[in-house]
Amino acid sequence: MIQKNLVLTQKQSKSIVFDVFYNKTEKQKPLVIFCHGYKGFKDWGSWDLVAEAFKEANLFFVKFNFSHNGGNIENPIDFPDLEAFAENNYTKELNDLDSVINYFLMENNNFSAEIDFNNITVIGHSRGGGIAILRASEDSRVKRLITWASVCDFAKRTATIGDLEEWKKDGVKFVLNGRTKQQMPHNYQFHENFITNQSRLDIEYSAKKLSIPFLIIHAKEDPSVKYNEAENLHLWNKNSLLLPVENSDHVFNAKHPWLEKEIPLALDTVVKNSIKFILSH
Known part of the structure; x- marks a missing residue:
């Protein structure tokens, strides 16, 4: 079973578009939730093959x-909604992940018969890895954590810092998307949100708190x-x-x-080791 572009409505935020991949069987299966990274989206590259x-x-x-990643329900690929992208921040992404977990653990959702509620793994790529670490550290429902090319510190990311005086004065700063050539806007609220929630967004503190199985996969180059x-x-x-991972890059x-x-050989290595980790821990 593959179902794409399903919609999860949120009362306090924009809707989340999601895909599910599973074999329909009588046996309940471990739930694996994947979080994309900065300037990413669920349909990027070879994520479907993964x-x-x-x-x-x-x-x-x-x-x-993520609800404010720049996609929308009609077009979840790339970034047709730059106004939403400008209003994204780390706590929105944490809340989005919480909403996804909540949905799949509801007794009456469309997939409850297929899912082992006590067997949840969260995987995060790049910035999504940081979000996954934070969520796992504060959510006892997450039983395993896997990061792919994860960041370890949100305070040092270019989206968070920069010329703060100019950013505050202008209210927005732009980062070029090299592939789409779009100027991606970041409203100053991004920095304000980080400062307000800095203790909650401390990846080092969260990583030290973790007591669940944790696999870190990262390309040496x-x-x-x-x-x-x-x-x-x-x-x-x-x-x-x-x-x-040798002879590889960020993706x-x-x-x-x-x-x-x-999928490319390096990513195949990542996927196979992640599956093995889930099934053996």
Whole structure:
């Protein structure tokens, strides 16, 4: 079963668009929820092929767009809604992930017969890795955590910092999307939200708190989020497992669009090790 572009309505925020991949069986399956990264979306590159691999391992795989990632219900790919993107922030993404978990754990949702409510893994890529760490540290329902090329510190990200005086004066700053050539707006509220919630958004503190199985996967030559960020996460959580990936980049040699029928070798390594970790922990 593959169902794409389903809609989860939120009372206090924009709707979340999500996909589900699973084999319909009588046996309840571990739930795996995937969080995309900065300037990312659920349909990026080879994420569909990744989802199919988890499905074939008899896992219930969910991928979704954060509510303010710049996509919308009509077009969840790329960034037709830059006004929403400008109003995104870390706490919105944390709340979105909470909403997704809540939905799939409701007794009367469309998929409750398929899901083992006590077997939840959250996977996050890049910025989504940071969100996944924070959520897992404060949500006992999450039983396993996997990060792919995760950041280790939101305070140092370019979306958070910069020329604060000019940003505050103008109310907005722009970051070029090299692929789409869009100037992606960040309203000053992003920085204000981070400062207000700085203690909650402390990835180091959250990583140290974790007591669940934690797998950290990162490319040694990642040009976007350096490998030392993975080493920091591993240092902060003594029970974590660190898996370096050789000859790869920030997206494990995938790209958008991905027109091949198979995922790249590096990403295949990531996926297979993630599935093995879920099934063995």
